Amino acid sequence: MDTSPTALFDSYEQDFKQIIQSIRTKLEGDAQDAQGEQRKAALRRVEMELDEADEMVSQMEIEIQGIPQSLRPSYQTRIKASKADLQRFKKLSKEQHAQLSRAELLSRPGLAGGTSDEPYGATSDRTRLLAGTALLEDGSRRLQDSQRIALETEEQGADILRSLRGQREQIQNARDTLQRADTSIDRASGTLKKMIRRMYQQRFVTGAIIAVLVLLILIILWAKLWR
Known part of the structure; x- marks a missing residue:
């Protein structure tokens, strides 16, 4: 992928x-x-x-x-x-x-041709003009509706784009925060490791001192008892 x-x-x-x-x-x-x-x-x-x-x-x-x-x-x-x-x-x-x-x-029947002696008959120029005007108005209205829907869709798309951009920025900020937290955890882990190492060193030194003291006490006791 x-x-x-x-x-x-x-x-x-x-x-x-x-x-x-x-x-x-x-x-x-x-x-x-x-x-x-x-x-x-x-x-x-x-x-x-x-x-x-x-x-x-x-x-x-x-x-x-x-x-x-x-x-x-x-x-x-x-x-x-x-x-x-x-x-x-x-x-x-x-x-x-x-x-x-x-x-x-x-x-449409009666609109493609034909004549009439009556000035306002069904096939007269006036009827054809009115029918054509109504049809053109209907087509214009449909085009306006389509344009309105297109504009609304464009506005909705722009809103979605802005929302996604904001969410992207939030995700980036969260990622930066996590990276800083990870860095802090690494530093804290390093500090703890140093403290543990020093603690073991101190225990070793303390144990060595105790051993030396015990050895000195034994030597003193031996010297007192056998001499």
């Missing part, structure tokens, strides 16, 4: 590229060539994959905080390139949504 500081970033970037390739295939294939419900389904899948790609970019922004400063500039450039690709495909997706809305408008 790769435990380098860039391993997770590289993994998220690889997932992002795979998702972008899938989006490109759909936008240039089914979402462009298909019609009706098949095209709608393709565009819905594109929207889901765009959300996944957006999540991958957020994860890359989180992981770059743990990359060493000497390596970070090149990875920041890669994030900018990923964001540019994501925005380009988001724009292309919106354009195809708009094309689909226009196609649906033109394919």
Whole structure:
């Protein structure tokens, strides 16, 4: 298992590229060539994959905080390139949504053609204009909702990133504290070892003194008794 500081970033970037390739295939294939419900389904899948790609970019922004400063500039450039690709495909997706809305408008019964002698009949210009305006307003409202959701998601991602950065700093502070405690324990252990060594030395000296004193007492007693 790769435990380098860039391993997770590289993994998220690889997932992002795979998702972008899938989006490109759909936008240039089914979402462009298909019609009706098949095209709608393709565009819905594109929207889901765009959300996944957006999540991958957020994860890359989180992981770059743990990359060493000497390596970070090149990875920041890669994030900018990923964001540019994501925005380009988001724009292309919106354009195809708009094309689909226009196609649906033109394919509605009574809106694709026909004439009427009545100025305000069902197929009159006024009716087509009102229907087109309503459809465009609905599309605009959906785009605004999507933009709002994207902004809320971005804000939530930024909050999560700030929270993770704070937790990272706490972990680093705790690690520094543990390192200082470990150093203090090593010093205390060294001091205790020195004290124990000195204690044994003192016991040895004391024992030697006692032995000498006993020997002197024995010599004095021997001298008193035998002389």
